Amino acid sequence: MMSLAALAKRAAPVFACIGLLAAWQAASFALKNDSFPTAIEAIRAIPDILGDKEALINILASLRRMAIGFGVAVMVSIPLGLLMGRSRAVAAFFNPLLMVIYPVPKAALMPIIMLWLGVGDVTKTLVIFLGVSLPVIYHSFEGAKAVEEKMLWSGAAMGLSPAQRLVRIVLPAALPEILTGCRTGLVLALISMITSEMIARQSGAGNILFNALDMGQYDTVYAMIIIVGAMGICLDAIFERVRARLVRWSEPQFDLPLSFS
C-alpha cells in the first residue's frame, strides 16, 4: 500500500503539468491571438505529427544524433575529467583550452563548423558533443579532486596500481558527482540538438518546429514544443532512475529528489 503522502508526492508532477496547461488555456483564451493557440489545439496537433512518417523519421534522426553526441561526449569526458582531477600536469595542460571554450555558446561555433564539415549529421553531432562535454568534464574533475587521499592510500596498500586506483577507487568515489554532470549534460544535449537543427535546417525535430513557424502553423509549433519538452522530461526521469540506483550508497536518507519520476 502506498501512503497518502507518497501518493501525493508521485502525483505532484502530474498536477504541475495539468496546472501549467490550464494556465496556458486560460491565457490564450484571454489574449485571443492567432499566433497563440490554446493548449487543447496544440495537443490535438500532436497525433498528426507523430502519425506522419516524415516527421517521425526527422524526430528519430534527431534522437540518434543526440544519443551519439551524448554517448561519445560522456565516454571521452569522464576519463579526461578524472585524469585532470588526479594529475596536476593533465589539468594544467587542458585547463586553458577548456577555460576558453567554456563561456562560448556552442551554437555560436556552428557557422564555423558548418564551413568545415557541412550541414549534415557530423556538424550537428559535434555541437551536441561540445555542449555535453564541458559539464561532464567539470563535474568529473571536481569529483576526482575531492576523493579522499586516504582512500587511495588504502587501495595502494592493498596493492592497487595507479591505473587500478583510478578505475576502481576514483571512478566509483566520484560517481555521484559525475552523474550530476551527466544529468546536466543530457539536458544540454537536447538543447544543443534543437539549436543545431535551427541553425542548420535540413532535418530533425528543430527543423519541423521552425518550418511550421515559417508557414504560420502555430498549433504545430506549440505541439512540437510539447513533444520536445516531453522528450526532455522522459529522458531526465529515466536518467534520474538509473542515477539513483547507481549511487544509492551515497544518497542522504531523506530528501526530495528534483525530478519527475
Add this chain to the structure above:
Amino acid sequence: MKVVPSRSSEWVRPVTSQEPASVIIEIDRVSQVFQTSARKDHVALSDISLTIDDGAFVSILGPSGCGKSTLLYIVGGFVTPTSGSAKIKGRPITGPGPDRGPVFQEFALFPWKTVLGNVMYGPRQQGMRPSEAEAQSRALIEMVGLKGYENFYPKELSGGMKQRVALARTLAYHPEVLLMDEPFGALDAHTRTRLQNDLLNIWERDRKTVLFVTHSVDEAVFLSDKVVMMSKSPGRIRQVIDIDLPRPRRRNELLLDSRYQKYVVDIERMFDEVEETGSPS
C-alpha cells in the same frame, strides 16, 4: 632553508641485539618539513631514529600535532620524508605495499562498498577466491562485533562502527606490519576495552608487528612492549620506554599491578612535561 639538526637523539643506543635479523623496521634520521600556505617551512618531524623489532608492539604517544600520523605515513610509504630514510626488512621503503597495513584515523572506508565488500576488498585484490575471502571476512566482521551489519553501507554506520570496519578491512589481507593511527579513538570505553583485548589476542597469536599511535597512556602501557614518547614543535622522540609487563596481559590483573600503575603515572607525568615545553617554531 631550514637547518635540520644533525645530532642524533640521546636515547639512541647502539644496536646490541644478539640477532640483528629480528629488526623489521629501521627509521634513520628522518625529518619531514612541510611548506605551509604562508610559504613558511614547518618542521613536522625532526631527526627521528627508531628501530622496531619483528613482532613487537610499539606505541607512539605524544601531543596533538607532534607528527605521529606523519611518522606512520612515512613507514607506510605514503609520504616520502624530506631527509633520512626508512627501511623494512633492510629494503628502503619507496611506496605502499601489502606488507604494511594502515588503519587511518579518518577510517577511509570505500563508501560504495558494503561492510562485507570493504573487508573483502583486500583479500580479493590479493587474488583470494571469492568464497574463501567472504568466509574469512564474515569471521572478521563477527570478531569486531559487527555481525548482522554485513550489508550496511558506511554511511549507515556510527563512527565507532566505521572504525571497527576499517580495522577488519586491514586485518583481512594479513599485513606483516599493522600501522594503526588512533584506531580506537572514536570508540566508547566499553568497546574500546573489548577491541584492545581482541587486538592483543590477535597479536599474541600471530605476532604481527604493530605500530600504534594513541593519545591514551593506559592504552599504550596496556598494549605495548615499547612506548615512544614524542614532543612537539618540532616533532622529536623524547624517550623510548620499555614496558616490562608479563604476557598474556589481562586487564583486570594489570589494573591491580603496581608496576603497571607506576608506568602509567610516570608516562603521564612525562606527557605533561612534553606538552608544556612544546612551543611553536
